[in-house]
Amino acid sequence: MLGAIEAGGTKFVCAVGDEDFKIIERVSFATTYPEETLQRVFDFFDTYPQVKAIGIGSFGPIEVNKQSQKYGYITSTPKTNWRNFNFLGEMKKQYSIPIGWTTDVNAACLGEYKVGSAADDHSCIYLTVGTGIGGGAIVKGEIIEGFGHTEMGHIIIRSHPDDDFDGFCPYHKNCLEGLAAGPSIEKRYGIKAENLDANHKIWEILAYYLAQALVNYTLILRPEKIILGGGVMNQVRMMDLVKKEFSFLLADYVETPDLDAYIVTPSLRDNAGITGGLILARQAL
Amino acid sequence: MLGAIEAGGTKFVCAVGDEDFKIIERVSFATTYPEETLQRVFDFFDTYPQVKAIGIGSFGPIEVNKQSQKYGYITSTPKTNWRNFNFLGEMKKQYSIPIGWTTDVNAACLGEYKVGSAADDHSCIYLTVGTGIGGGAIVKGEIIEGFGHTEMGHIIIRSHPDDDFDGFCPYHKNCLEGLAAGPSIEKRYGIKAENLDANHKIWEILAYYLAQALVNYTLILRPEKIILGGGVMNQVRMMDLVKKEFSFLLADYVETPDLDAYIVTPSLRDNAGITGGLILARQAL
Ligand SMILES: Nc1ncnc2c1ncn2[C@@H]1O[C@H](COP(=O)(O)OP(=O)(O)O)[C@@H](O)[C@H]1O
Numbered sequence: 341m342l343g344a345i346e347a348g349g350t351k352f353v354c355a356v357g358d359e360d361f362k363i364i365e366r367v368s369f370a371t372t373y374p375e376e377t378l379q380r381v382f383d384f385f386d387t388y389p390q391v392k393a394i395g396i397g398s399f400g401p402i403e404v405n406k407q408s409q410k411y412g413y414i415t416s417t418p419k420t421n422w423r424n425f426n427f428l429g430e431m432k433k434q435y436s437i438p439i440g441w442t443t444d445v446n447a448a449c450l451g452e453y454k455v456g457s458a459a460d461d462h463s464c465i466y467l468t469v470g471t472g473i474g475g476g477a478i479v480k481g482e483i484i485e486g487f488g489h490t491e492m493g494h495i496i497i498r499s500h501p502d503d504d505f506d507g508f509c510p511y512h513k514n515c516l517e518g519l520a521a522g523p524s525i526e527k528r529y530g531i532k533a534e535n536l537d538a539n540h541k542i543w544e545i546l547a548y549y550l551a552q553a554l555v556n557y558t559l560i561l562r563p564e565k566i567i568l569g570g571g572v573m574n575q576v577r578m579m580d581l582v583k584k585e586f587s588f589l590l591a592d593y594v595e596t597p598d599l600d601a602y603i604v605t606p607s608l609r610d611n612a613g614i615t616g617g618l619i620l621a622r623q624a625l
Numbered sequence: 626m627l628g629a630i631e632a633g634g635t636k637f638v639c640a641v642g643d644e645d646f647k648i649i650e651r652v653s654f655a656t657t658y659p660e661e662t663l664q665r666v667f668d669f670f671d672t673y674p675q676v677k678a679i680g681i682g683s684f685g686p687i688e689v690n691k692q693s694q695k696y697g698y699i700t701s702t703p704k705t706n707w708r709n710f711n712f713l714g715e716m717k718k719q720y721s722i723p724i725g726w727t728t729d730v731n732a733a734c735l736g737e738y739k740v741g742s743a744a745d746d747h748s749c750i751y752l753t754v755g756t757g758i759g760g761g762a763i764v765k766g767e768i769i770e771g772f773g774h775t776e777m778g779h780i781i782i783r784s785h786p787d788d789d790f791d792g793f794c795p796y797h798k799n800c801l802e803g804l805a806a807g808p809s810i811e812k813r814y815g816i817k818a819e820n821l822d823a824n825h826k827i828w829e830i831l832a833y834y835l836a837q838a839l840v841n842y843t844l845i846l847r848p849e850k851i852i853l854g855g856g857v858m859n860q861v862r863m864m865d866l867v868k869k870e871f872s873f874l875l876a877d878y879v880e881t882p883d884l885d886a887y888i889v890t891p892s893l894r895d896n897a898g899i900t901g902g903l904i905l906a907r908q909a910l
């Protein structure tokens with residue numbers, strides 16, 4: 341039996357699954373203080389002593405560099421209670437089994453890569469467009485990381501000529517996340533994204549931003565698949581608008597798979613991250 | 626003994642080297658017609674029957690997907706004589722030894738990764754800023770590629786407010802290459818880049834473009850090193866200007882190695898590509 345934690349900034353999911361990465365049981369609870377939240381994690385896994393390894397996909401930024409003293413820590417998160425928290429260390433104190441460690445989006449990417457939308461591919465990108473924008477990439481089975489984990493949501497893009505919003509990223513203002521994450525809608529119009537009319541012109545503008553990001557990811561990584569998740573992708577026209585803009589911006593410069601097979605939704609849906617956690621657990625063995 | 630070919634659009638370099646990737650002999654000649662040029666390649670390697678494998682780093686676009694019927698071809702290059710040329714196939718007809726195949730910039734990246742500026746790193750990017758802009762990336766020893774090879778020079782960036790040049794990329798106009806490759810200077814000012822004053826404001830503008838690219842590469846790949854080569858980097862102030870802009874644009878959002886150790890020149894200089902070819906030959910064995 342394998343264990344997994346999807347540690348999000350607003351909620352935690354814990355699950356146990358079998359060797360085929362099928363979820364056997366899953367629980368979910370709010371993210372509060374580290375001690376309290378970890379206690380609930382322990383309460384769950386203590387009932388499964390047969391778990392052989394656990395995989396954690398965590399919100400961040402986190403330290404993924406094994407050479408670092410801070411490996412396994414959540415580092416400079418805006419959630420002050422969790423800043424500098426030795427998440428992996430606390431888990432290892434409690435359980436003397438192998439524990440895998442990566443970002444929430446890398447875990448989701450791994451889930452989709454192994455048993456989801458990219459199960460037949462050798463490379464993929466997973467991008468979530470929600471409260472923030474984050475992404476993970478896998479090439480030839482390896483999670484792309486180096487000096488640290490990726491931060492694909494903060495890349496530099498061009499502003500749309502019809503968009504006079506300055507962007508809300510505290511670091512960069514008008515990076516991709518600053519211009520196109522869900523909260524940008526409320527900051528522009530004072531109304532939640534899900535309540536804005538489906539024909540509002542902002543959806544084309546957001547698609548233009550997302551498509552620029554996908555063009556840059558495509559040119560820099562040449563993945564076989566791009567998987568788009570997160571709340572904003574629930575907007576009915578968004579997927580089609582993104583594909584249309586992508587095609588226009590790439591201008592056929594490089595070949596991609598047919599767009600309907602290239603830019604897709606996560607087939608594991610809300611279970612991408614936790615499934616990735618199970619896979620990470622397996623890999624830690 | 627190992628063999629290598631650096632196949633450029635204007636000149637070819639052929640070399641033989643030892644198992645430590647030291648060059649024993651190297652020749653160079655103009656790129657003319659495929660048959661004529663290949664004959665000169667054969668003339669060189671025919672004198673070295675002891676060569677056990679050859680590595681080719683070629684100008685492109687080329688087909689690198691082993692599943693493709695066109696694997697080993699130069700594909701849609703603007704050099705019409707070379708379009709649809711089965712480079713690897715012609716080489717294999719002549720020599721029945723293992724032959725490695727990748728892009729010129731991937732080969733240069735491999736050279737720098739194994740025995741050059743990134744020899745102590747686990748990941749790096751090599752970017753050449755010359756007549757065009759091209760790049761290669763290696764993460765955990767693997768060349769980053771998927772549906773095809775990367776085209777990092779054509780990413781979307783923001784235009785500088787003081788730059789009214791439209792860009793000269795035939796596909797995208799104002800992509801990175803369209804705005805910042807060497808010929809953009811001549812198209813702006815009617816004077817070759819190397820003849821323009823070192824204090825001209827355009828160097829700051831070019832640095833702004835290159836820095837944007839490096840920020841995006843950094844966020845998408847988190848490499849341990851970025852190596853900048855190509856004619857434009859000979860401009861005396863360019864390296865410092867790029868680092869300054871990079872630091873400003875990244876806004877300390879993610880950690881990188883110290884900038885003087887992170888953004889560097891190729892220590893193999895003009896031999897990065899051909900050395901990478903020797904390494905590719907070794908890997909093909
Ligand atoms: N139908 C919708 N259209 C556009 N935006 C939506 C829609 N549904 C939710 N959102 C936005 O998605 C964001 C939440 O994304 P989600 O992925 O669910 O959460 P998180 O990123 O916090 O994990 C919010 O900004 C919300 O306004």
Ligand SMILES: Nc1ncnc2c1ncn2[C@@H]1O[C@H](COP(=O)(O)OP(=O)(O)O)[C@@H](O)[C@H]1O
Nearest residue numbers: 755756757807808817818819855856857859860
């Ligand atoms: N000192 C310099 N400053 C700026 N640009 C330069 C300088 N020297 C050469 N260049 C430019 O570099 C380009 C050639 O780059 P190079 O890397 O040598 O060739 P290629 O890309 O064809 O392999 C030309 O556009 C040239 O004008």
Ligand SMILES: [Zn+2]
Nearest residue numbers: 494509512515
């Ligand atoms: Zn940002």
Ligand SMILES: [Zn+2]
Nearest residue numbers: 779794797800
């Ligand atoms: Zn271009």
